Amino acid sequence: MKKVTYIFNIALVTVLMACTAASTYAKTINFAIASDVHYSSITETENRKFTNGAKALNGLIDRINENKYDYVVFLGDNIDKSNKKNLVAFLNTVKKIKTPYYLVPGNHDTHKISGLTKEEYAKIVHEYNKTQKKEATSYYFYPSADIIAIVLDNVSSGMPSTHGMYNDKTLKFLDETLSKNKNKKAIIFQHVPFVEPYESPSHNILEKDEFNAVIRRHDNILAICSGHYHREFVKRDDRGIYHISAPALYEAPYYYYELQIKYDKKPFLKPQNVKIDGTAKPAI
Numbered sequence: 001m002k003k004v005t006y007i008f009n010i011a012l013v014t015v016l017m018a019c020t021a022a023s024t025y026a027k028t029i030n031f032a033i034a035s036d037v038h039y040s041s042i043t044e045t046e047n048r049k050f051t052n053g054a055k056a057l058n059g060l061i062d063r064i065n066e067n068k069y070d071y072v073v074f075l076g077d078n079i080d081k082s083n084k085k086n087l088v089a090f091l092n093t094v095k096k097i098k099t100p101y102y103l104v105p106g107n108h109d110t111h112k113i114s115g116l117t118k119e120e121y122a123k124i125v126h127e128y129n130k131t132q133k134k135e136a137t138s139y140y141f142y143p144s145a146d147i148i149a150i151v152l153d154n155v156s157s158g159m160p161s162t163h164g165m166y167n168d169k170t171l172k173f174l175d176e177t178l179s180k181n182k183n184k185k186a187i188i189f190q191h192v193p194f195v196e197p198y199e200s201p202s203h204n205i206l207e208k209d210e211f212n213a214v215i216r217r218h219d220n221i222l223a224i225c226s227g228h229y230h231r232e233f234v235k236r237d238d239r240g241i242y243h244i245s246a247p248a249l250y251e252a253p254y255y256y257y258e259l260q261i262k263y264d265k266k267p268f269l270k271p272q273n274v275k276i277d278g279t280a281k282p283a284i
Helices: 013-027 050-067 084-094 117-130 168-180 208-214
Strands: 005-011 026-034 071-076 101-103 138-145 147-152 186-188 223-225 233-238 242-245 254-263 274-282
Touching: 005 233, 026 050, 026 138, 050 084, 071 138, 071 186, 084 117, 101 147, 168 208, 223 254
Parallel strands: 026 071, 071 101, 147 186, 186 223, 223 242
Antiparallel strands: 005 274, 026 254, 138 147, 233 242, 254 274
């Protein structure tokens, strides 16, 4: 099966000095991201083959437990139709994971008109997954003393929509969280990507300029990880931020991403030596 590997090198300002520091203070974090599981209690419908999706999710859980990742993030559309039955079934399946795991809300997971409200969704997730300390759809956690992971809710609160959306509260949360953690590198996890794998006027972020204004005020963002487009994609922008889009787990070849961050113990004092290795791996 095809294996795709990406190597990212960030800000090697003074190679000799950085390597000297790394030899003494090197640290590594290994984690996994998976997107668009579209889990359902229904076996099959006209549009999606849920049998393969459930099989891929169980395969992913086996891979996670075998590799003993530091943590795992599900990047949204974890269920196909927003209702309590599907969400509880998904959570009862992923509770077999033996490492901390976190959920990003996707446009299929919550919508007020014909599914779970965000408050209902957050309450159920918190009840079944004690790793998520707060009943919230936007929150943060610390994979290490030097890195902050920020989960952002960028999907509709009302009518079902495939567009990405930020409200003022979410953008303020992001701005304040980055400001309070400026001495740490930040990884942002959200369902809809800021940089699209391909152009899609029906799937893009509506408040793109507002989001861009926030992230350009901060120089500590390492990567933004997303899903939604069902397409593998990696791009480094003009500021050195890596935009990583994960494919849909429920579709062949059933890939998830394994990411490894290698960095100096104090990586944010120049010269920096931060490297991410990202590998697309099959779940089944």
